[in-house]
Amino acid sequence: MSKKVTITIDGREIEAHEGEKVLWVALDNSIFIPNLCALKEKEHPSGSCRLCYVQVEGRPEPVTACTLAAKEGLSVQTRSPQVDRLVKSAFELLLSNHRLGCGRCPRRKSCALLKIARERGLKMRLSRLSALELDVEIDESPETFAFDRSRCLLCGRCVWICQEVARVGALGFTNRGITRRVGTFREVSLAQSPCTECGLCVEACPSGALYFKEKSDDK
């Protein structure tokens, strides 16, 4: 990467590579910005979870930090009333399509949603929206891990990893709208798909959708 620039996050001056996305600059400097769908290695951020909003000086509306490139003199605030409102709404939208019951979730200690809720003082409960009806549908066919779609947030991290890093291509997005899901070719179980059980998707999953059977947070 190219030349160094200085940007300001929450009043702190930080050195960054020009063009580097502000989300990673912040996280690398222990400044928390909520995020789900971003992956550092991914060249084109999908910008789909809408959780990483920040306020940029000189711009009227908040922008997503995962798509915001660092340049000399850039100044951002991670919080503002506008940012908080947007994040709260995006968070509740995600929750409305996510099976709660965190007490029994195998990832309750490492869940990104819980972390965001803690950091931003958000409730793990719906106030304005009603919950979508979710079929609990767990694919336990792989030997080492399982896939619980009712906890999937459609962030797409596993899909990208499966296709671009593992180069397996077992997982992908299928269907549209409210039935959109992470699926396999013809929706066969993972064991019947080209999946090699490399486990990279499980490590990439921010919630309790993909989890190792043995290493869940209980054990």
Add this chain to the structure above:
Amino acid sequence: MSLIEGEEELIRNGVAEALLDHDRARESLIPLLLKVQGKLGYLPALAMELIAEALQIPAVDVYGLATFYNRFRLNPPGKHQIQVCMGTACYMVGGDIALDCFERRLEIGEDETTPDREFSLERVACVGCCTMAPVVVVDELVEGHVTPTRVDGILLSFGREIPKSAEKTEQEGENSP
């Protein structure tokens, strides 16, 4: 859906032909799928796999696209195509009941085809004759006011016998609230 005799060859040839003068970039996937569907009437799993292989992309991406657009169908069109209107007017007066009846009688779901490929079932939006709601279009013929009894009548006109016992218990069921 299992393939019928000789269909595998048809699919292989159809896909090979479509690929002949087609470029292999990922961006060409939609036109390619349209072309293959134009030839075969639908997108069989085998065709999707062959296309994925040719374009060197995961099969799940072809499937993902085919399930994203309504334009693509994954099941062969039946000899008789039944389209149940689920537009506002039809829905309000029981379009879903008609759909349900077809599903039960044919033992298939929406967007599916009976194993003998006699019937395929689809839902459509307003077909433009709301005064006749609920409307079902059977092979281009518009049927109005489709009650459960009419569903049986339509199927009977194609030689589908309605099992006697089923008829009885279900009609009783319909009368009770």
